[in-house]
Amino acid sequence: MAKYRFEEEEHELFRKSLRKFLEKEAVPNYEQWEKERLIPKSFWKKLGDMGFLCPQVEEKYGGLDADFRYAVIIGEEMERVGASLTGVGLHNDIVAPYIESYGTDEQKARWLPGCVTGDHIMAVAMTEPGAGSDLAGIQTTAIRDGDDYIVNGQKTFITNGINADLVLTVVKTDPQAEPRHKGISLLMIEEGMPGFSRGRKLDKVGLHGQDTAELYFEDCRVPALNLIGDEGKGFTYLMEKLQQERLVVALAAQVASEDMLEMTLDYVKERKAFGKPIGSFQNTQFKLAEVATKVELGHAFIESLVEDHMAGKDIVSKVSMAKYWLTDTAKKIAGECMQLHGGYGYMEEYKIARRYRDIPVAAIYAGSNEVMKMIVAKRMGL
Structure with missing residues (x-):
């Protein structure tokens, strides 16, 4: 996965710590959570104990007063494990900001500390x-x-x-x-x-x-x-916060695409047909060259949007573009990568199968992709 140019040493350390935690607490249990159709509250508590819930919250409410770069890292590392961890990003980056921005001091004191520790889970x-x-x-x-x-x-x-x-x-x-x-x-x-x-x-x-x-x-x-x-004023508040929600969804789609490219590259180098690796066939090479190009473009686009968002710029049009394009692109990449896995790609034990069924909803939630195009068109003066 490509590194972002805005990452500094403390962000790298935070990422390493989170990845190590997830490899111990999430990866071995993820399949069981999928079967049970639920991520246990005990996992949320562990996330809170480690400082991975609502790190942006002010220190007086138990948070780290961290900037949005930490949210990007948490979102990426959760998505790398699996899309079912999306509820953590919703709790951290979508619901908590409403309390932080529009809540009274009494409401912040009542709810935010529990949101940081994992004693509260938000929807x-x-x-x-x-x-x-x-x-x-x-x-x-x-x-x-x-x-x-x-x-x-x-x-x-x-x-x-x-x-x-x-x-x-x-x-x-x-x-x-x-x-x-x-x-x-x-x-x-x-x-x-x-x-x-x-x-x-x-x-x-x-x-x-x-x-x-x-x-x-x-x-x-x-x-x-x-x-x-x-x-x-609820509708106004929603419109003000949806920019970040859609950016988080676009980011997750980008990570899913990067993950699918990585796993498919590994697969085509090992899997053989007609006596040689399927990665040596021109069709495979062309398909993966196209996927790699889309992934590279997506990375550059999302990186610039995160920087603009942190600078407080109005990027509603660009975020709407990113949300629709990156989620649509991830759907196409899922189809291409499953095809390159052959019959194994349709088996649940291969992660590509999970990606194939997890990614389509990203084009629907947080405002459907059709609505994203309507926003872009409207802001073009059409």
């Missing part, structure tokens, strides 16, 4: 059975009743949905608002609140170790103190 509940990319179309309501909100609705495809005890939930506090997005707010709903229940753990094509669930709210009473930021 974000946006998608509903009838609303995905069209976030303004959500139907879950939160109606004020004294010092509480009464929440009614259903969410689906929620990453960390089984393990999470803190669910950042997108709700309509004003169902009559025009335009629709003006009525959206963010509420933190906690495990044990009356009226909050989980549905089934969803059976997915891939990401088998990742707990994805349906969530139900039936007259769920949530203290108004759990409102994140201002009422009616």
Whole structure:
């Protein structure tokens, strides 16, 4: 895997430490987690003990006050083990920033220390059975009743949905608002609140170790103190934070592509057909030359985006391009690399098979790739 030009000695040490930890705690157990369709909470606790959860959080809340480069390293090393660890990135880089940016001091003190230690596991509940990319179309309501909100609705495809005890939930506090997005707010709903229940753990094509669930709210009473930021500003907050979410997804797709190239190169050098390694055939060489080129282009693109993101630049267009292009590219690479593995590529004991079923969803979540193209076109003035 190519090194990023922004990595310094402390980042290399952090990467080595994390990789060593994952080789001991994750790699030997990953297959079992896939079979059980769940990564145990005990693993989350170990991540917290080692400082691998929410390292960007301020020191006064138990974090390391680390910059985004550490998030990049954690995201890469988790993805190298397997895509089912995506829930860690969601917890660290997608949900925690809402509390950090828009939470009150009391909310930060209440939740962030547990997010760092692994005592809390977070999820974000946006998608509903009838609303995905069209976030303004959500139907879950939160109606004020004294010092509480009464929440009614259903969410689906929620990453960390089984393990999470803190669910950042997108709700309509004003169902009559025009335009629709003006009525959206963010509420933190906690495990044990009356009226909050989980549905089934969803059976997915891939990401088998990742707990994805349906969530139900039936007259769920949530203290108004759990409102994140201002009422009616939820959609604005979501738009501000989706840049980082999509960058994290693009980064994972890039790592998956690098991993698939690496494993396929090893395979074609060893596997023989007609008396010689299949890597000596021109078709194989051309296919892998094309894959290597795409991987190199992707690496350069993602590196520049991480640097611009850390500099606070508005890179919504470029991140949307990266999210759609890198996830689509990873899907194509998965197909090419599986083909080069022949029949073995279709066997579960070969990692390429897992990559082949894990990667397609990245083109769907965090805003479908069709929506990414709409964003790019709109910002081109079309």
